[in-house]
Amino acid sequence: MNTRGENPPIVSLLTDFGTADAYVGVMKGVILSRCPAARIVDITHDVEPGNVHAAGHLLRGAWRYFPAGTVHTVVVDPGVGSDRRVLAAEVDGHRFVGPDNGVLSGVFDDVAPSRVIDVTNDALFLKPVSRTFHGRDIFAPVAASLACGVALDELGDVVDSWIHLPRLAPATDASGAVIGQIVYVDRFGNLVSNIEEADVSAMARPVVHIGGRAIAGVSTSYASVDEGKLVAVIGSTGRLEISVNRGSAAERLRAAVGTELRVADEEATA
Amino acid sequence: MNTRGENPPIVSLLTDFGTADAYVGVMKGVILSRCPAARIVDITHDVEPGNVHAAGHLLRGAWRYFPAGTVHTVVVDPGVGSDRRVLAAEVDGHRFVGPDNGVLSGVFDDVAPSRVIDVTNDALFLKPVSRTFHGRDIFAPVAASLACGVALDELGDVVDSWIHLPRLAPATDASGAVIGQIVYVDRFGNLVSNIEEADVSAMARPVVHIGGRAIAGVSTSYASVDEGKLVAVIGSTGRLEISVNRGSAAERLRAAVGTELRVADEEATA
Amino acid sequence: MNTRGENPPIVSLLTDFGTADAYVGVMKGVILSRCPAARIVDITHDVEPGNVHAAGHLLRGAWRYFPAGTVHTVVVDPGVGSDRRVLAAEVDGHRFVGPDNGVLSGVFDDVAPSRVIDVTNDALFLKPVSRTFHGRDIFAPVAASLACGVALDELGDVVDSWIHLPRLAPATDASGAVIGQIVYVDRFGNLVSNIEEADVSAMARPVVHIGGRAIAGVSTSYASVDEGKLVAVIGSTGRLEISVNRGSAAERLRAAVGTELRVADEEATA
Numbered sequence: 177m178n179t180r181g182e183n184p185p186i187v188s189l190l191t192d193f194g195t196a197d198a199y200v201g202v203m204k205g206v207i208l209s210r211c212p213a214a215r216i217v218d219i220t221h222d223v224e225p226g227n228v229h230a231a232g233h234l235l236r237g238a239w240r241y242f243p244a245g246t247v248h249t250v251v252v253d254p255g256v257g258s259d260r261r262v263l264a265a266e267v268d269g270h271r272f273v274g275p276d277n278g279v280l281s282g283v284f285d286d287v288a289p290s291r292v293i294d295v296t297n298d299a300l301f302l303k304p305v306s307r308t309f310h311g312r313d314i315f316a317p318v319a320a321s322l323a324c325g326v327a328l329d330e331l332g333d334v335v336d337s338w339i340h341l342p343r344l345a346p347a348t349d350a351s352g353a354v355i356g357q358i359v360y361v362d363r364f365g366n367l368v369s370n371i372e373e374a375d376v377s378a379m380a381r382p383v384v385h386i387g388g389r390a391i392a393g394v395s396t397s398y399a400s401v402d403e404g405k406l407v408a409v410i411g412s413t414g415r416l417e418i419s420v421n422r423g424s425a426a427e428r429l430r431a432a433v434g435t436e437l438r439v440a441d442e443e444a445t446a
Numbered sequence: 447m448n449t450r451g452e453n454p455p456i457v458s459l460l461t462d463f464g465t466a467d468a469y470v471g472v473m474k475g476v477i478l479s480r481c482p483a484a485r486i487v488d489i490t491h492d493v494e495p496g497n498v499h500a501a502g503h504l505l506r507g508a509w510r511y512f513p514a515g516t517v518h519t520v521v522v523d524p525g526v527g528s529d530r531r532v533l534a535a536e537v538d539g540h541r542f543v544g545p546d547n548g549v550l551s552g553v554f555d556d557v558a559p560s561r562v563i564d565v566t567n568d569a570l571f572l573k574p575v576s577r578t579f580h581g582r583d584i585f586a587p588v589a590a591s592l593a594c595g596v597a598l599d600e601l602g603d604v605v606d607s608w609i610h611l612p613r614l615a616p617a618t619d620a621s622g623a624v625i626g627q628i629v630y631v632d633r634f635g636n637l638v639s640n641i642e643e644a645d646v647s648a649m650a651r652p653v654v655h656i657g658g659r660a661i662a663g664v665s666t667s668y669a670s671v672d673e674g675k676l677v678a679v680i681g682s683t684g685r686l687e688i689s690v691n692r693g694s695a696a697e698r699l700r701a702a703v704g705t706e707l708r709v710a711d712e713e714a715t716a
Numbered sequence: 717m718n719t720r721g722e723n724p725p726i727v728s729l730l731t732d733f734g735t736a737d738a739y740v741g742v743m744k745g746v747i748l749s750r751c752p753a754a755r756i757v758d759i760t761h762d763v764e765p766g767n768v769h770a771a772g773h774l775l776r777g778a779w780r781y782f783p784a785g786t787v788h789t790v791v792v793d794p795g796v797g798s799d800r801r802v803l804a805a806e807v808d809g810h811r812f813v814g815p816d817n818g819v820l821s822g823v824f825d826d827v828a829p830s831r832v833i834d835v836t837n838d839a840l841f842l843k844p845v846s847r848t849f850h851g852r853d854i855f856a857p858v859a860a861s862l863a864c865g866v867a868l869d870e871l872g873d874v875v876d877s878w879i880h881l882p883r884l885a886p887a888t889d890a891s892g893a894v895i896g897q898i899v900y901v902d903r904f905g906n907l908v909s910n911i912e913e914a915d916v917s918a919m920a921r922p923v924v925h926i927g928g929r930a931i932a933g934v935s936t937s938y939a940s941v942d943e944g945k946l947v948a949v950i951g952s953t954g955r956l957e958i959s960v961n962r963g964s965a966a967e968r969l970r971a972a973v974g975t976e977l978r979v980a981d982e983e984a985t986a
Contacts, residue, residue, distance in 0.1 A: 183752035188741065194633035195465070195735070198508040201458065201489035205512035208487070212453035212513065215748070216487075217756075219741035225634055226692055238738040241852065242745035243752065254692050257667020307667035309682035312511065363734035364765055397797020397847035412849035422766055422794050464903035465735070468778040471728065471759035475782035478757070482723035482783065486757075495904055496962055524962050527937020577937035579952035582781065 184215045185323035188242060190235055191251040191311060192223040199309070203251075203316040206302060210320035217242070226254035229433075232282040232341055233360045233368075237413045239270055239283060249319040250274035257307035262295040262314055263338060264322065264331050271328065273319045275310075278341030285343065296332035346371045353440035356416070358433055365424025367431050371416040371439060380443035384408045386418055386436075387429035398422070454485045455593035458512060460505055461521040461581060462493040469579070473521075473586040476572060480590035487512070496524035499703075502552040502611055503630045503638075507683045509540055509553060519589040520544035527577035532565040532584055533608060534592065534601050541598065543589045545580075548611030555613065566602035616641050623710035626686070628703055635694025637701050641686040641709060650713035654678045656688055656706075657699035668692070724755045725863035728782060730775055731791040731851060732763040739849070743791075743856040746842060750860035757782070766794035769973075772822040772881055773900045773908075777953045779810055779823060789859040790814035797847035802835040802854055803878060804862065804871050811868065813859045815850075818881030825883065836872035886911045893980035896956070898973055905964025907971050911956040911979060920983035924948045926958055926976070927969035938962070 187207055193199040200221050207214050219238050223231045231252040239248050253260075253275040261276035267289045274280045276294075284292070295314070298305070300321050302313040318331065346356035346369075356371040367386075376382045376394060384391040391408045398421045401407040406425065411417035418425045418437065426432065457477055463469040470491050477484050489508050493501045501522040509518050523530075523545040531546035537559045544550045546564075554562070565584070568575070570591050572583040588601065616626035616639075626641040637656075646652045646664060654661040661678045668691045671677040676695065681687035688695045688707065696702065727747055733739040740761050747754055759778050763771045771792040779788050793800075793815040801816040807829045814820045816834075824832070835854070838845070840861050842853040858871065886896035886909075896911040907926075916922045916934060924931040931948045938961045941947040946965065951957035958965045958977065966972065 186748060188745070190738075190741075195488070195490055196492040197632045198460075198489050198504040199632075201460075201487060202508050202511045204487045205458070205508065205516070208456060208485070209511070209513045217741060217744045217748070218735070219738050220735055222736040234738040238742050238745065241742045241749065243749045246745070255669050258669035306682045308679055308687075312682065362737045362739075399795050399798035409848055412846045412852065417848075465758070465760055466762040467902045468730075468759050468774040469902075471730075471757060472778050472781045474757045475728070475778065475786070478726060478755070479781065479783045525939050528939035576952045578949055578957075582952065 183243065183245075184213050185211065186215045186217060186243060186246040187211075187319050187323050188217045188219050188239075188246055188248045189221070189251075190219040190223070190231060190238075190248065191221045192225045192227065192231065193221050193251065193311065195221050199311060203311050206312055206316040207320040207323070210317050211324035214320060214323045223252050226252065228252055228254070228277055228279045228341060230360065231279050235279070236282045236286060239272075242270065244269035245271070247271045247273060247319045247322045249315055250279050251311040251315050252279050253277065253310060256310050262310070262318070263292055263335075264295050264318065264328055265289040265292040266328055271322050273315055273322065276339050278339045281338060281340045282343065284338070291328055292335050292338060293328055294332045294335045297330060300326070300331070344370055346375055351440065353438050355436060355438045358431055358435040358437065361426045361431075361433060365420065365426035365428075366411065367418040367425045367429070367435070368411060368413070369416045369418070369437055371437070373410045373414055373416070376416060376439050379439070379441035381441060382408075382439050383442045384416070384418065385438040385440065387431050389429065391418065392442075453513065453515075454483050455481065456485045456487060456513060456516040457481075457589050457593050458487045458489050458509075458516055458518045459491070459521075460489040460493070460501060460508075460518065461491045462495045462497065462501065463491050463521070463581065465491050469581060473581050476582055476586040477590040477593075480587050481594035484590060484593045493522050496522065498522055498524070498547050498549045498611060500630065501549050505549070506552045506556060509542075512540065514539035515541070517541045517543060517589045517592045519585055520549050521581040521585050522549050523547065523580060526580050532580070532588070533562055533605075534565050534588065534598055535559040535562040536598055541592050543585055543592065546609050548609045551608060551610045552613065554608070561598055562605050562608060563598055564602045564605045567600060570596070570601070614640055616645055621710065623708050625706060625708050628701055628705040628707065631696045631701075631703060635690065635696035635698075636681065637688040637695045637699070637705070638681060638683070639686045639688070639707055641707070643680045643684050643686070646686060646709050649709070649711035651711060652678075652709050653712045654686070654688065655708040655710065657701050659699065661688065662712075723783065723785075724753050725751065726755045726757060726783060726786040727751075727859050727863050728757045728759050728779075728786055728788045729761070729791075730759040730763070730771060730778075730788065731761045732765045732767065732771065733761050733791065733851065735761050739851060743851050746852055746856040747860040747863075750857050751864035754860060754863045763792050766792065768792055768794070768817055768819045768881060770900065771819050775819070776822045776826060779812075782810065784809035785811070787811045787813060787859045787862045789855055790819050791851040791855050792819050793817065793850060796850050802850070802858070803832055803875075804835050804858065804868055805829045805832040806868055811862050813855055813862065816879050818879045821878060821880045822883065824878070831868055832875050832878060833868055834872045834875045837870060840866070840871070884910055886915060891980065893978050895976060895978050898971055898975040898977065901966045901971075901973060905960065905966035905968075906951065907958040907965045907969070907975070908951060908953070909956045909958070909977055911977070913950045913954050913956070916956060916979050919979070919981035921981060922948075922979050923982050924956070924958065925978040925980065927971050929969065931958065932982075
């Protein structure tokens with residue numbers, strides 16, 4: 177409980193509840209009721225309702241920047257009230273709580289979890305457990321329990337399989353060009369692809385083809401091109417992004433999640 | 447002030463200030479200036495401007511999930527600068543601060559307050575008090591004072607009446623059917639009615655009529671119907687809600703706050 | 717670090733990152749990793765992308781309401797990845813961190829900074845430093861370092877010039893009328909001008925002309941006119957604002973940032 181001057185426990189929240197209703201505030205009230213010392217940090221609550229892919233993408237890019245010990249709590253849960261399981265896990269000293277619908281599987285793909293638990297210890301839940309708001313009745317109290325010292329093993333039995341969200345990997349064609357997809361569009365209209373820096377770093381003269389446009393070269397920053405110009409950069413999560421300096425690439429290219437892009441080495445293909 | 451390892455005081459905020467301006471941040475700065483130990487939790491800031499009914503609805507559903515002692519601070523205050531009073535109250539160990547415009551009356555209807563105070567002790571206010579931003583100049587410093595140990599009685603005199611927001615109660619017609627209204631629409635398009643579980647639990651075969659559609663039965667969760675189907679459930683606040691599994695009932699039924707719904711027992715009316 | 721019961725260090729955040737992505741959550745994770753005792757307060761994250769003027773306006777109106785010692789962290793940074801400098805400053809006991817693009821210059825205009833530093837000590841940065849997300853890699857760790865006791869001088873060398881954002885000052889015409897501009901529009905549609913109370917307080921009978929309308933008198937609050945009526949008030953930051961009681965002046969007058977307004981003393985000009 178933090179009585180010896182240790183660092184306060186941190187609970188991060190990632191949901192699709194939005195912030196216009198009181199759902200998130202209620203979850204925080206429950207967490208602080210169970211674990212008064214908890215520090216609660218919002219990752220975001222504006223995931224598109226039920227979009228497990230987007231939530232998984234954001235979680236994968238965010239969790240490592242928190243202190244070890246953080247309890248990452250993910251409630252993007254379109255199957256609430258069904259018999260889908262609740263998972264808790266430990267990965268590299270971080271803890272995770274979320275529904276077993278694939279939202280955590282991207283993290284587990286990146287770093288093998290040391291334990292994954294099927295959370296069944298309903299003594300920790302808020303009673304009566306509703307069928308429509310497990311964020312309040314299950315996820316918040318379980319996260320608070322972990323934050324305040326309950327051991328992972330007390331939550332339920334270890335499992336060795338879980339729902340796995342398929343992840344589109346980029347492909348390479350006969351010419352050596354890499355074909356990927358846009359996997360996330362951020363608030364600025366930056367288009368984040370699934371192509372990693374390593375996929376294109378060997379190319380002498382990479383040219384990105386997307387939405388009928390060709391973008392020559394991979395730049396080091398948005399500001400390396402004139403205002404309003406398209407630019408391909410290696411973004412902050414290490415993947416190829418298409419941007420417009422001080423503008424929206426999503427609007428410019430009418431691109432969205434799923435849009436295909438192709439990176440060819442013109443030196444090679446010429 | 448929390449010098450003996452006690453739990454930190456919590457201040458919850460519920461406003462219509464939005465989060466695009468600095469109003470909420472300024473309130474938090476004032477609170478932390480007055481009560482550095484305070485833990486501030488947002489319920490929401492996205493209440494429709496001036497919508498006292500919506501704010502009252504959210505407050506009623508949220509406050510009990512916070513720890514006793516929390517100072518719930520409500521600033522939905524279209525009459526700011528007029529002579530409307532400022533109220534502070536104690537209800538079941540929780541404290542409340544807000545304008546006397548009915549926004550707190552739903553809580554007082556649910557649980558009788560042990561004391562309601564007309565806040566007049568302007569020694570606690572931030573000077574000079576503006577006529578347009580009492581969130582900063584009155585509500586924040588009063589909430590912070592309560593959080594850091596100022597007694598309710600020091601704020602002003604006890605009152606025994608306040609502005610009361612009328613609350614639409616469901617009616618029962620000659621056939622025994624219950625007629626209610628939609629009182630809140632959430633981010634997912636779930637339609638929350640004023641019909642309580644007890645109003646329909648005695649019905650052998652309840653059928654919900656709304657927007658020209660008939661929904662048979664009250665289900666236990668969204669997921670109990672196929673994706674895209676309408677469903678009536680008892681929601682997380684104990685009231686009848688109309689939802690679409692992974693969709694928006696508000697869009698599907700073109701329903702909004704005020705839309706009427708009728709629950710008939712077909713067993714009885716057949 | 718707060719081991720002697722001192723007040724916890726506060727870090728305020730003001731960005732254009734929005735809250736739909738994980739950028740802000742990641743910054744908070746970095747801050748808490750570096751300075752676990754930090755209390756993080758959002759001013760706003762919904763500044764229009766790249767709008768340095770709007771961010772500067774909000775910062776100027778907000779910072780003084782925080783406790784002395786607060787580290788105000790501003791990341792509205794369209795030039796990220798270019799060679800623009802990173803500034804840290806001390807102003808009246810508060811600390812500021814932000815890009816050298818003018819976003820801090822309004823604060824420095826209001827109160828002369830005791831020191832402004834060109835932040836070059838990359839030992840404090842998060843490595844590797846990306847070219848697209850300095851909020852995470854530079855601003856967050858620098859702010860956390862300041863919050864947890866690193867001295868300003870350790871960040872780099874003192875500078876005595878910085879990018880200065882021009883600020884439109886109101887003008888006075890031959891008749892003595894004051895001509896100003898709308899400099900900010902808030903969530904309620906209130907139009908905040910650059911005309912200060914002192915500019916109009918000497919007028920016997922001020923009349924505000926804007927958008928083809930004339931508003932007689934400067935009122936003390938929105939509620940001093942009937943619902944739906946236009947009103948001119950001295951707003952919470954001491955400047956002339958045009959509002960509609962329980963409505964939007966921006967919509968009513970089709971006004972925006974840059975719209976001109978003119979205040980004439982009818983007693984004088986009649």
